[in-house]
Amino acid sequence: MSKPVIAIFDVGKTNKKLFLIDENYSIVYERSARFVETIDEDGEPCENLESLKSSVYDSLNQVLQLKEFDIRAINFSTYGASFVYLDENGEPLTPLYNYLKEYPEALKTAFYAEYGGEEKISLETASPVLGSLNSGMQLYRLKNERPELFARVKYALHLPQYLSYLLTGKAVADITSIGCHTQLWDFNKNEYHQWVSAEKIIDKFGEFTPADSTLKTTFEGKEVSVGVGLHDSSAALIPYLANFNTPFVLISTGTWCISLNPFNQEPLTASELKKDCLCYMHFKGKAVKASRIFAGNEHEIQLKRIAAHFDRAAYLFKHLKFNPGLVLKLVSKVPENQNIQTEFSLVSAFPARDLNIFQTAEEAYHQLLLDLVKQQVYSLKLILNPGVTRIFVDGGFGKNAIYMHLLASAVPDIEVYASSVSQATAIGTALAINDVWNSNPAPTDMINLKYYSAIQRTI
Known part of the structure; x- marks a missing residue:
């Protein structure tokens, strides 16, 4: 009889791992991969999104062939602070920019001047000023530096939600990603910060979804419950x-x-x-x-x-x-x-x-x-x-x-x-x-x- 398990993709900056975990929370299967980084249009190193996407599909295909396991659910956890920008066909429009990428000083100055200053925004969003590590600032940059490309963005998904999207086709936003040093979430009002609406970015995030929810989907003929992904x-x-x-x-x-x-x-x-x-x-x-x-x-x-x-x-x-x-x-x-x-x-x-x-x-x-x-x-x-x-x-x-x-x-x-x-x-x-x-x-x-x-x- 096949053992009931959940498949977990744990994606770090260096190691990408897939675990099968049984009902007693023992890890019964593990595989890992490392990808050579690629570069963005400025020559900066960044995640190889195509390799990551292929790895998710290929490794899931392989473990579904293992007769000893019954994969009932799939979920994802990844590092945060990076967006995948998708067009209306669900294809990435840009590289997955590195959150350590230097942020333009003039654009940063303009943003905080417009929305009340660094201290005010930081206090309201519980986020120190961290440049590209504030993922909301990456979106603001894309809108201001490449408006034509921004106009083509149907969804901006944090990496865990992008991996979930690969299996479900449903674009969602999750509080563990949106709420972590992004400068997107107003902790006092418990909603997106006012600047997100003012910049007309709010529609890019997909449906706000509880972190413990799942969606039934079929992958290679197998029905599974897929989580929304976590930071x-x-x-x-x-x-x-x-x-x-x-x-x-x-x-x-x-x-x-x-x-x-x-x-x-x-x-x-x-x-x-x-x-x-x-x-x-x-x-x-x-x-x-x-x-x-x-x-x-x-x-x-x-x-x-x-x-x-x-x-x-x-x-x-x-x-x-x-x-x-x-x-x-x-x-x-x-x-x-x-x-x-x-x-x-x-x-x-x-x-x-x-x-x-x-x-x-x-x-x-x-x-x-x-x-x-x-x-x-x-x-x-x-x-x-x-x-x-x-x-x-x-x-x-x-x-x-x-x-x-x-x-x-x-x-x-x-x-x-x-x-x-x-x-x-x-x-x-x-x-x-x-x-x-x-x-x-x-x-x-x-x-x-x-x-x-x-x-x-x-x-």
């Missing part, structure tokens, strides 16, 4: 929301360390926006207050500096154990370490530190983590609110015992856990439409936790 950061939060009811903050760590608080719906302040706070969108349509720091990137840079200074291989630091004696020594050596629970900083102090003051590479590395944790807690406190009892840390720093012990020491009133969900984005994307393909309720044991207890916190 990947919102999808990764869903397993935590499914497993925990008490208020928590998730710190997702990688190159960026993003603190996500789905229990804080307070409007962003101008001060918070200047400190790199923003709002994501919960797949049920609630704001998720978030703050971010470039700490993973900083860790890599400074780790290389320490390794070079002490003539050590950088990979050896991954196996370092937490050494409380070293931390006590550093408290005496570096005065600001004495206030680990009270003094925090928006930037890491470590880049300015003289490595000659440290006797060993291990000592220097502990100080690096002390400085990064001070920065992390500063960022965390920007979005922390009363009632939060737990912090979950996933990603690279969750596997770093030194970081975890120091973080637990810095916030003694909150339980701190290292957490991990295998393929959290894909699992969250499946959970969003669980009821249409799965005869079982969502499992409550899919997250692995390691608790850093009060005893371990003693420094």
Whole structure:
């Protein structure tokens, strides 16, 4: 008998993955692909949209041939901030522009002058001013720089919704994409921002559709339910929301360390926006207050500096154990370490530190983590609110015992856990439409936790 499964396309900037997930949320099949980037008309690198489209069709064709699986539903999660512009025949009119593409300063100035200034727009849309990373600004640019092409745009779909469109032929807009640092959504009014209507862009987005809805379609003779697609950061939060009811903050760590608080719906302040706070969108349509720091990137840079200074291989630091004696020594050596629970900083102090003051590479590395944790807690406190009892840390720093012990020491009133969900984005994307393909309720044991207890916190 064939095993009921859902097919999930998880499309990152580098890796494109297809998972089959069974009713117990075990990944029973996985394949991945990488495409060579193409270039846009300005010679800038961008996603190869044709390769991506072909890969969706080809890989779906292949897994539908597997007799051991009964694919009941399909859903998509991708990186955000990029639009696919379709003509009336559903064909892309432009490349999928890279969200890191430089934005014309004159056009940016004109936009904010017209609509009330950077601070006003940022506050209303919960989006820092990020140029092309504000996907609404990409549409504004297309309209102003290439009006003839813009006139031919029937639909502007964020990438997850474009992939859904490939199977359903239905153009939809989803709150997790529209609501994430796009400058398109007015968080105070809970509707598209006034400038979107004023610029006559609102009609390009397709029908606004709940993120947990599906559409029945037939692909290669097989009837399946197809989801509308999700922004990947919102999808990764869903397993935590499914497993925990008490208020928590998730710190997702990688190159960026993003603190996500789905229990804080307070409007962003101008001060918070200047400190790199923003709002994501919960797949049920609630704001998720978030703050971010470039700490993973900083860790890599400074780790290389320490390794070079002490003539050590950088990979050896991954196996370092937490050494409380070293931390006590550093408290005496570096005065600001004495206030680990009270003094925090928006930037890491470590880049300015003289490595000659440290006797060993291990000592220097502990100080690096002390400085990064001070920065992390500063960022965390920007979005922390009363009632939060737990912090979950996933990603690279969750596997770093030194970081975890120091973080637990810095916030003694909150339980701190290292957490991990295998393929959290894909699992969250499946959970969003669980009821249409799965005869079982969502499992409550899919997250692995390691608790850093009060005893371990003693420094």
